[in-house]
Amino acid sequence: MDLSLSTETMGDRTIVRVGGEIDVYTAPKLREQLVELVNDGSFHLVVDMEGVDFLDSTGLGVLVGGLKRVRAHEGSLRLVCNQERILKIFRITGLTKVFPIHTSVEEAVAATD
Amino acid sequence: MATVELRFSALPEHVRTARLVAAAVARRAGVDEAVLDEVRLAVGEACTRAVGLHQTGGISAPVKVLLIEEEKQFSIEVGDEAPHAVPGERGPGAGPGDPDGEAEEDEMGLAVISGLVDDVEVSAGEHGGSIKMTWPTTPPPTILA
Numbered sequence: 001m002d003l004s005l006s007t008e009t010m011g012d013r014t015i016v017r018v019g020g021e022i023d024v025y026t027a028p029k030l031r032e033q034l035v036e037l038v039n040d041g042s043f044h045l046v047v048d049m050e051g052v053d054f055l056d057s058t059g060l061g062v063l064v065g066g067l068k069r070v071r072a073h074e075g076s077l078r079l080v081c082n083q084e085r086i087l088k089i090f091r092i093t094g095l096t097k098v099f100p101i102h103t104s105v106e107e108a109v110a111a112t113d
Numbered sequence: 114m115a116t117v118e119l120r121f122s123a124l125p126e127h128v129r130t131a132r133l134v135a136a137a138v139a140r141r142a143g144v145d146e147a148v149l150d151e152v153r154l155a156v157g158e159a160c161t162r163a164v165g166l167h168q169t170g171g172i173s174a175p176v177k178v179l180l181i182e183e184e185k186q187f188s189i190e191v192g193d194e195a196p197h198a199v200p201g202e203r204g205p206g207a208g209p210g211d212p213d214g215e216a217e218e219d220e221m222g223l224a225v226i227s228g229l230v231d232d233v234e235v236s237a238g239e240h241g242g243s244i245k246m247t248w249p250t251t252p253p254p255t256i257l258a
Contacts (some may be wrong), residue, residue, distance in 0.1 A: 023132075024161040025125040046115060054132075056157050057221040085150050094229035 002026060004051070005033050013109050014042040019051030030059065034066035043075025046108040055086050060093060067099065076100075078108040088103030115179035116142070123176050125165030131178050132157045135189055138180040141252035142187040149217040151229045152189070152248065157220040159191035159244040161234035165219060166242075171198075185252070197237035 003026035004019035016036055022030060037045060045066065049055070067077045078100045081087055090096045102108035117138050120129040122194040135156040136149050144152060156178070163176040177192040227233055 021129065023125075023157060024128050024164065026117060054153070054157075056154060057225050058161060060221060089154070089225065093224055 003029050005029065007033070007037070008044075009042075013044045013046050014107055015046045015048055015109075017048045017051065019053075021054040022052060023054060023056045023061070024058045027062045028060040028074045031062045031065060032063065034069065038066075038069045038073065038075075043070050043073040045070055045075070046102075046105060047079050048078065048089055048105050048108075049079055049081040049086060050083070052081075052083070052086055057089075057093070060089065060095060063081075063099065064095070078102055078111060080082050080105050080108050116182040117180040119174040119178040121174065121178075123164045123174075125161070125164060127176075128157055128164060129161045131160045131176075131189070135178065135180055138182070139187055139189075141250070142180075142182040144187050144248050145251060148248055153227050155226050155246050156189050156191065156225050157258070159246070162219055162222045162244070163191055163193035166193045166222075170195045182250075185250055186247050187250050188245055188247040190243055190244040192241060194241040196239050206215050214242060 002020050003022060006017045008015045008017070016033060016037070018030065020026065034045070047063065047066075063077070064080070070077050080102050082103055087096075087101070089102065090099065100111060102109075104110065117134065118132060119134055121131060132153045136153045139144070139152045139173065140149060147175070160176060160178065166172070167176060172194050174194045179188075179190040179192070181190065182190040226246065228245065230246045230248070234245040236243050236245075
């Protein structure tokens, strides 16, 4: 399965819906999408990972890269994920301390801190 | 001899194939269903790392994956042909001007593997390196005649 990406704007937040597999082959597409959003002035991103079937360290690297970029503009990058197998990868790598992880897009959009 | 041996060109698009094959063979070997996600992720990480090493080093040789079914255990060995430098030494492209930390992904991959798999052996030498990961298996139930 390939990677699917779509974006939607909610107020000052941009929702990036990701589906499929994020790995060494598909991660560059996600990177391009995040870079493009930041270049276009979207600095508050919510990455909805509910449709993600697989995530590896390459994908984590892209998300960390995205976080660095938005932070350079005092922005934010929040994740939406309820899948245990995906959450586990964030826990193993200690990235649960780096990314705010929410249970729904609505919760992520409403979050301010 | 390995139960299944897979060789693929060091290209990112083939890593998914390696994951699928490894998971299929692991399932058949009797690796617990609950662990198959970990097998898939770990073998993907090891292959991603090998592909990266071959691409960085301009190595045209394929990446080799050995899937080994043994009594009560199943092992996956991912071999690369990249000459490994002194541990801790940074490869090219690991400069501070790397905004997405691509050079750090190699280490992140290893971190994920060691976090996921209890039994891991990493070896590296002048002629290449390998990551061997082993999982216990449960024998299939005896079929009564």
